[in-house]
Amino acid sequence: MSADKEGFRLELAPLHGVTGRVFRRAYLAAFPGFDSAMAPFILSVRVDRLKDTHFKDLCPPEEGGITLVPQILGNDAAGFLATAKVLADSGYPEVNWNLGCPYPMVADKGRGSGLLPFPDRITRFLDEVCPRLGPRLSVKLRLGRREAGEILALMPALNAYPLSRIILHARLGIQMYKGRVDLEGFGRAAALCTHRLSYNGDIKDSGGFEARRTRFPEVQDWMIGRGALEDPFLPARLKGLALPPEPLEAIRAFHAELYRGYRAILFGPAHVLDKMKEVWTYLGRNIQGASRDLEALPRAKTLETYEATVERILSKGQWQEPRPEELSHK
Numbered sequence: 001m002s003a004d005k006e007g008f009r010l011e012l013a014p015l016h017g018v019t020g021r022v023f024r025r026a027y028l029a030a031f032p033g034f035d036s037a038m039a040p041f042i043l044s045v046r047v048d049r050l051k052d053t054h055f056k057d058l059c060p061p062e063e064g065g066i067t068l069v070p071q072i073l074g075n076d077a078a079g080f081l082a083t084a085k086v087l088a089d090s091g092y093p094e095v096n097w098n099l100g101c102p103y104p105m106v107a108d109k110g111r112g113s114g115l116l117p118f119p120d121r122i123t124r125f126l127d128e129v130c131p132r133l134g135p136r137l138s139v140k141l142r143l144g145r146r147e148a149g150e151i152l153a154l155m156p157a158l159n160a161y162p163l164s165r166i167i168l169h170a171r172l173g174i175q176m177y178k179g180r181v182d183l184e185g186f187g188r189a190a191a192l193c194t195h196r197l198s199y200n201g202d203i204k205d206s207g208g209f210e211a212r213r214t215r216f217p218e219v220q221d222w223m224i225g226r227g228a229l230e231d232p233f234l235p236a237r238l239k240g241l242a243l244p245p246e247p248l249e250a251i252r253a254f255h256a257e258l259y260r261g262y263r264a265i266l267f268g269p270a271h272v273l274d275k276m277k278e279v280w281t282y283l284g285r286n287i288q289g290a291s292r293d294l295e296a297l298p299r300a301k302t303l304e305t306y307e308a309t310v311e312r313i314l315s316k317g318q319w320q321e322p323r324p325e326e327l328s329h330k
């Protein structure tokens, strides 16, 4: 990944259950600024259990869009290699290993962030995988599962492997997605890292982004998740691209495409409503003047009620650029 003329690259973070194929297609067509996207994880599967449906979010690869990086969650090298081979055969030049998933049912089984306290298990996995893997391998991880010292033990070990890059979410597994990001912990890990390094965590506005860029001048790649779902104009604003004169009209067009996409592939209104309501938990945050309808939206039980509520939100509401965050200097 080379940096572009602004000197940095932006990547859409993976959000399992949210940023799947239908979402990516609608979002990336409507809102410019991202250079690449990482797909939510798929599980690694043994070769005898591989089915086409396992890859439905990724294969065939998306056309005409920006670079998409698939991600695999698992701790079994043979399964990882088999899963990565299917992705490589579909044309993906890079696969990402998920070492950040915080959910106890994943982490307690030694997957995702559950591996972070055990550098020896990670190096055993990489010893098996790296020599046999076709595509490039990147790793997305956190500062640790329980404490930020874990990354300090792990980073020198990771430096010894031919990873294409590391994406570091500046939180611990036990924080889940809450609490402050630990910028000092990120800085300590960055100082040890000889790989290309991406920053991830709580980029929500231009001020917070510029403060992180100033603090970590060696970082050229920035991954953004929730901030870009809450404010879909954020990537364009960070890149200095033109913003739409009527932000809610751009959101209306995106919403129409997303809704159409989900109705085309999901079976039954309940599934469509679940998906759309989850997107609104992010998208609704910066819309003022429609709080009653935004509160009513999760209670919509039919598509008709949902559509009428969304119409009121989009016609009565006003788009409000997020207020600058108070940056943690912890």
Ligand SMILES: Cc1cc2nc3c(=O)[nH]c(=O)nc-3n(C[C@H](O)[C@H](O)[C@H](O)COP(=O)(O)O)c2cc1C
Pocket (backbone or CB within 6 Å): 013, 014, 015, 016, 017, 018, 039, 040, 041, 071, 098, 100, 101, 140, 169, 177, 200, 201, 202, 203, 223, 224, 225, 226, 227
């Ligand atoms: C609902 C949800 C699902 C997520 N799914 C994934 C995933 O599949 N793979 C992954 O590496 N990270 C996943 N994450 C973590 C995000 O990619 C990202 O690291 C995290 O949200 C911090 O970045 P942000 O503050 O910019 O959102 C998920 C986060 C959320 C909130």
